Amino acid sequence: MPATDLSLLVKAAEQAGDIACRYTGPDAKRWDKPGGAGPVTEADLAVNTMLEDMLQQARPGYGWLSEETEDSDARLTCERVFIIDPIDGTRSFAEGSRTWAHSIAVAEHGEVIAAVIYLPQRELMYTAAKGQGAACNGSPVRISSAAELATTEILAAKPNLLPHHWQGGTPPAFIRSYRPSLAYRLAKVADGRFGAMLTLRPSWEWDIAAGDLLVREAGGIITDRSGSLLRFNNPQPRLNGVVAGNTPLHTELMAALDPAGPGIAGH
Template structure:
């Protein structure tokens, strides 16, 4: 049988993990990107080189969007596009923390169809294909049914609590948590470990694409911060924030957010 897109992503993610492990906790060379875009290491670049070679060789007709590659807007003329973050959580990688991930997705005409998020140091492989459900190490995933703020466990950064983000001028009461990798945060929503995830700043597609499919295939709802459906492979690959949760809690979060 021909290799499916999901099989391709899973295999590539596992190989990426082996590459990254060779640099992990070895003080890899590190550079700061322009315009305060954060750090990049030789591990990020090595994984990106591997993925671009292997994935584009396997699917030469697919476009390419990666955090560590120069963007070519010709990708918009492709029906399918790879959306890749070679290492999501680079700062954690540099610090020697195990909470970093490889985030690999394929989108067709703006909609993600296959996704793999691997945390190699935790042996966690999250994967999903459109209309086929989401899994963690082969086990089916499902979001929580939480629908109230007061008892909810929500992944959010401190800036998301700032008053201008909320209609009432203050954030509702909830238990706030954080993980450095956006892809992992979304995977944890799909797993049901937390009730919701929200980031209210512009968010890069490569941080979100794979996790977005995990959430939706686990029965959750994901949108930008205004409630609009997410569309990928945009000319400007930034989304207007992200809110992910079960349907009821998602609706309540969107209702309380300022319409910006």
């Protein structure tokens, strides 16, 4: 990884925040993507255009994978690839909430090696580089030390508690919380505010890539719902759910999940 990759991502995130904050979420033009893929706003597209121009000019040999750019097989031949969600939490943005994020990562041979999650309206800049730890606003962050699932706050949407995901049909006891941005959920696990997070539906790489490195560099474990380590820049850029947390909580969650539960193939 070039030594300047992380600093490049930080500069890109700062510029992305400047652009997105020029829009008032509820007043930004909004469209629904085909096939129920969710909303997109003019702010998403403006941020994506800037990021694509800036990052690809700075690293012309890197591949490109973004939620708001038509995908191309060309990225599969690249040693390194940018994995981008211009605005993670678009619904939240469009509703006027401050809880949305720019998620920007570089993956090398399928492993994320530099990452930024930036919430400009909350003034939170999460950063990580392989082997260099994770930080928020320049201060190191560390995964929670909580050891008992039943007394720990876990970030998860309500559908994750449906019985078909769990052995015996009953999810384990924990205190459920929620944040609309997947990237932000992973950042809040990395900084120790929440003990773990899980999303058991197929998940797009651009929602997860930056948070994957943050969690790992903060001392946590992050896998798909089957327990496999996450790999990025796949031909079909979707992951089989995500479970992230410290070792005891991750172990307890994985033991409770039904390995025969629905995954990508059954989605």
